[in-house]
Amino acid sequence: xxxxxxxxxxxxxxxxxxxxxxxxxxxxxxxxxxxxxxxxxxxxxxxxxxxxxxxxxxxxxxxxxxxxxxxxxxxxxxxxxxxxxxxxxxxxxxxxxxxxxxxxxxxxxxxxxxxxxxxxxxxxxxxxxxxxxxxxxxxxxxxxxxxxxxxxxxxxxxxxxxxxxxxxxxxx
Numbered sequence: 001x002x003x004x005x006x007x008x009x010x011x012x013x014x015x016x017x018x019x020x021x022x023x024x025x026x027x028x029x030x031x032x033x034x035x036x037x038x039x040x041x042x043x044x045x046x047x048x049x050x051x052x053x054x055x056x057x058x059x060x061x062x063x064x065x066x067x068x069x070x071x072x073x074x075x076x077x078x079x080x081x082x083x084x085x086x087x088x089x090x091x092x093x094x095x096x097x098x099x100x101x102x103x104x105x106x107x108x109x110x111x112x113x114x115x116x117x118x119x120x121x122x123x124x125x126x127x128x129x130x131x132x133x134x135x136x137x138x139x140x141x142x143x144x145x146x147x148x149x150x151x152x153x154x155x156x157x158x159x160x161x162x163x164x165x166x167x168x169x170x171x172x
Contacts, residue, residue, distance in 0.1 A: 008146060008164065010085060010123055011035055012047055012071065014064035023079055032074055033085035033123035033146075035065070036110045040088040047071055047114070068114050075115050083121035084108045084142070093128040100133055105140045120144065122160075134160045 007023070007030035009016050016032065023030055037046025043053055044061035047068050052060075066074075074080040086092070086103040087110070095103070104122070111119050120143040124133060127148025137145045137160050144159045151163030 006031065008033065008123065011045075011063075011089070012066045012085070014066055014070070016066065017070060020074060020077070020080065024077065027079065029079050029081070031081040031083050031121055032066075032071075033083040033121070034071060034111060035085045035089050035125075036087045036107045037065070038087035038106075040090065045089060046087070048110075071111075072115060081121060082111060082115060082119055083123060084111055084119055085123050086125050089125040091126060091128045092124060092133045093130045097132050097136070101136050104133070104136050108140050108142070122146070124148075129161075 009032045012034040035046035037043050037048040042055040043050035044056050046065055049065050075082050084107045087107045090103055092100050122137050122142045122145040124147055144162055146162045146164055148166060149163045154162050
């Protein structure tokens with residue numbers, strides 16, 4: 001299209017199924033970036049969240065997340081592309097290369113195992129990334145990565161630092 005728009009949803013919150021119902025109704029496509037959840041977050045977040053795990057805070061963890069059955073439903077709809085969003089939603093720019101590699105690569109492998117096919121798109125948690133993050137995302141086999149850097153122009157030579165509009169009131 002002359003002026004394409006890509007809808008993206010980060011984190012994999014359970015209430016995003018409401019957005020999916022509307023996307024399905026209007027046959028619109030989108031990308032959902034999924035947090036797997038893991039030991040660093042005590043399985044408090046993401047698709048692998050363990051509810052009422054004794055290692056979690058006494059008051060619970062807060063937000064509900066999509067489970068793997070719901071994510072597979074999204075994936076199989078033909079409308080939704082599933083992307084990676086790390087295991088534990090850490091601020092990647094503050095992490096060592098080893099931690100970044102674990103968060104990025106193991107998230108990708110886990111999602112691919114659950115879906116039964118490769119995934120190609122990644123979103124930096126809270127838009128946080130550095131040169132190491134970009135390199136690791138590419139080495140992991142992703143084709144694209146989105147930031148929270150504002151903008152509408154996408155430099156085709158920089159597929160791992162794609163910009164997004166987070167406020168619909170400023171769409172050009």
